[in-house]
Amino acid sequence: MSATTQLNIGLFGFGVVGKGLYDVLQNTPALQASIHKICIKSLDKKRSIAAENFTNIPGEILNNQHINVIVELIDDADAAFDIVKAALQNGKAVVSANKKMIAEHFEELLALQQEFQTPFLYEASCCASMPIIRNLEEYYDNDLLFSFRGIINGSTNFILTKIFQEQLEFEKALLMAQQLGFAESNPQLDIGGFDAANKLSILLAHSFGIIAKPAEFIFTGIKNISLQDALVAKGKKYKIKLVANAQKLADGKLAAFVLPQFVTKHDELYHVENEFNAITTESSFADKHFFKGKGAGAFPTASAVLSDISALRYNYKYEYKKILIQQASVLSNDFYLKVFVSANEIAAINKDDFEWIEEWHNEYHYCWLVGIIHVKKLAEHDWWKLPGVSLIAYPDAVVENIDYKNISKRSLELAGIV
Ligand SMILES: NC(=O)c1ccc[n+]([C@@H]2O[C@H](COP(=O)([O-])OP(=O)(O)OC[C@H]3O[C@@H](n4cnc5c(N)ncnc54)[C@H](OP(=O)(O)O)[C@@H]3O)[C@@H](O)[C@H]2O)c1
Missing domain, CATH: 3.40.50.720 (NAD(P)-binding Rossmann-like Domain)
Structure with missing residues (x-):
């Protein structure tokens, strides 16, 4: 052309x-x-x-x-x-x-x-409107990019914003997202985390050269997040966002997952509301970059389609450099996550899967804990995805090595270990 x-x-x-x-x-x-x-x-x-x-x-x-x-x-x-x-x-x-x-x-x-x-x-x-694929593909060299994490589903961010800002019920917020054209025709794709997982899968290919289907990393959505979870988050001065994470571990392999996550007000993602998407990248020399743009809706999405149509004029093609030319990374599921888990009943939380438990609260029809869990346990078991249970990653959730000396006696008691 x-x-x-x-x-x-x-x-x-x-x-x-x-x-x-x-x-x-x-x-x-x-x-x-x-x-x-x-x-x-x-x-x-x-x-x-x-x-x-x-x-x-x-x-x-x-x-x-x-x-x-x-x-x-x-x-x-x-x-x-x-x-x-x-x-x-x-x-x-x-x-x-x-x-x-x-x-x-x-x-x-x-x-x-x-x-x-x-x-x-x-x-x-x-x-949608935020040009991230071309940036990951063209700008970052595989060796230099250390991580990216971000909000990559507009409708769930819209729903979480409405729950946090207006204390709207989940179903009402979802209906609003659908009426505004932000949600997928099948909203389960959004609220079940499938849409964000599909996007993470594509981004992994263009950033780290990894071709991985969503089944190869852990993910969930926001459909089990309750108003009570939002209140606990507020009490801790956090917001809850659905965040896709990809980060290099010490051995050079890559930790990747999509989970609801607590974000602090010092995190750029904290201020990303409604249907906006955002991604932060970290690389060795450039340090941090922050991209933000509308992640859903007719014109924002059409603008990216238009940009691609226009790029055809100068014969632009993805070169898939990270896959075809450079040494691709590989996914790892050998790391731990610090997570908050809540449930209607204690029995719904599989305590035995945790390495240790730092906090434990038990109220009438609502209990929660904060603990460290190996990601393999999350990959192997699905109790944390069942109705009535919500799992939310902590800020800086990835823990590579755990030191059992740091476990307090109190946490062991609370966990029923001693
Ligand atoms: N909405 C967003 O904000 C957004 C953002 C980013 C990406 N996307 C993606 O963009 C795509 C379209 O989303 P949308 O929100 O525009 O969907 P939509 O409003 O539900 O429209 C879907 C369109 O596809 C047509 N269609 C369905 N099956 C077809 C088939 N087999 N052959 C021909 N046409 C067919 C439908 O025809 P009828 O009109 O006859 O039913 C309809 O016009 C999806 O892949 C979605 O994931 C959407």
């Missing part, structure tokens, strides 16, 4: 983001990009533009020689993979925002790009 090639777009999906992209393109004529045809699921739905723009037959777009760019913005990951695969095989450049599809098929998508030499860009898939 040259700087003057007309971009003829075949668009899949005309929901929150697809319609957002359509509107944004109407206001950026200088880009010389226009939507040729739109494929949607149901032809019967009332649309804001003329019916002749639409089809429900993918082949009408995928086999159209005039269309040179496919923009995939649908909410069905399986159908999306078929569309993207066919498009890449047909030599068409592809832009997508579908993190679930990308995380599930990362290796196949990488192979397709290599085989057919077609660009596949997906900046909007991770933090």
